[in-house]
Amino acid sequence: MLKSFDIYNQNNILKIIVALNLLLVGTGSLLYTNRLITRLEAREEQYVQLYAKSIGYLFGSSQANAGDLTFVTDEILKANKTIPAIYVDPNGQLGGALNVDIPEEYNAEQREKLLRQRIVEMRDRHPPLVVDLGNNERGLVYYTNSSLLRQLTYFPYALLAILTALGVLAYLSFSASRRAEQNRVWVGLAKETAHQLGTPMSSLMAWVEYMRSDPDQYDGSITDEIEKDVRRLETITARFSSIGSVPTLKEENLNEVVRQFTDYLSKRISTKVKMSVASQLPAGQTVKINRLLFEWVIENICKNAVDAMKGTGELRLTMQTLPNRSVAIDIADTGKGISKKNMQKVFNPGFSTKKRGWGLGLTLAKRIVEEYHNGRLYVKSSEVGKGTTFRIVLNNS
Structure with a gap:
């Protein structure tokens, strides 16, 4: 049984090396970035937990002195400058918001509506942290990732997209280069073949004329057919000569x-x-x-x-x-x-x-x-x- 083959369908080692390198770089970057994101998320959660504890300390401890309160407000509450957080008291009322962008022209009703929408979004992202205020009262702190962490979350996907694009461009470049090289080889081979055919064709035409000069010995129909084949060779030569140029x-x-x-x-x-x-x-x-x-x-x-x-x-x-x-x-x-x-x-x-x-x-x-x-x-x-x-x-x- 005959088997089909393709002389050009061979593995290109250089393409494989490039593809493997891109894959390794992309995978390594993704894993390393995910590790950073996990650590940053844990750190931001600790900040929010500290924020929640400080609220519990402020509103739930009757023994706090003025120095402690100053420390809490200046050193803890103000330490969070990037993580959006919203506190809701035990009665469900908004108690405060940190790092949430609210347009200055918003009135109280618009402001509360915006914060409620943000709470829904935050709840989908992270479960709220419980604030123990004492006397069986508990508030909730809703939060989401900082803008820096959100940007870092999308970074590996952007990097993979860039690497994929580079891989595609590299593949297209290799393919185009290979096709161009193949075309040059075939064009050169075709023109050289046409050149090599010229000498034997001239000789064949000379033999045809010689045979026609002695019609008694050589059948004219045979020489006519031979001439047709010679003309055919000339046509083939012209075809090969035209390869690589616009016909x-x-x-x-x-x-x-x-x-x-x-x-x-x-x-x-x-x-x-x-x-x-x-x-x-x-x-x-x-x-x-x-x-x-x-x-x-x-x-x-x-x-x-x-x-x-x-x-x-x-x-x-x-x-x-x-x-x-x-x-x-x-x-x-x-x-x-x-x-x-x-x-x-x-x-x-x-x-x-x-x-x-x-x-x-x-x-x-x-x-x-x-x-x-x-x-x-x-x-x-x-x-x-x-x-x-x-x-x-x-x-x-």
Whole structure:
């Protein structure tokens, strides 16, 4: 059974190291910050407990002397300058508030309403502290975290968001750099291939002319076919030479382009594959394409289909106009089909189900259609064991 492979789907050690470092930094920061928050919360609770005890001392002890009262008011009550707290006496009346922002223009009724709302919010955050006033009377002190502690609470999440953003940017940078490097390699390889093909093609053309000079010995039909193949090599060379540069598009009769190329191709694929072309396009329908590159797309898809059928089956090309005035070309085969798990991978660079092959044919075809012709290439339908239909959509505007 053939297994699919992807020559680019390999672990990038540098990406893993960066990701692990970001994860360690984020986790360490989160744990350390949570530890600080826990300690600060305990410290602020101690401040509030001290505040509650001081209220009990002031209002519940009849033995307090003036010096003690001065100490309580100056050293304890005034020590809390950051923690919002509200005291409610045993009768449920507001007894005082610390560090609660109240607009100066508020009257007594508005002030009390605001403090009652704050009490509800504080109660949801922390249970109130009980103030023992003696004689079985108890008041309550409601409090919440200081603004500093609240800011510190959100800090680790902000830090994680920043680290995540940095991680995403790092990943995108690595990916972009890798794609750019791959593109440079393929462009260089393509141009070098085109250059290397030049010498043998010149030699082949010379041999064709030599054979034609002696028609008694060499069959003219054979030399004609050889010349066609040489011209074909020239076309392939021109394609490779154009990789990496913006192609020139011009209006072409789509019927003629497809039929002429499929006529050539049908003689060079398996004789057990029946190829047919059906067109519903209006006579003279033109589309703006680069002929050399567009024929390459048709060739790649058709050869991929022949491989999928293992050299035996039916290959159908259907051309039609769509409601939005676009032109669609469906290329259907009776091959083995594509599984659902591979449906999204067929256009990935390096993906192939063949033992031999680079898995670049459909990738190049998709790039030519979508990047150079502003069209679409996708799998219209596929059923395992029955065949696949690829659709090319070209805008006709």
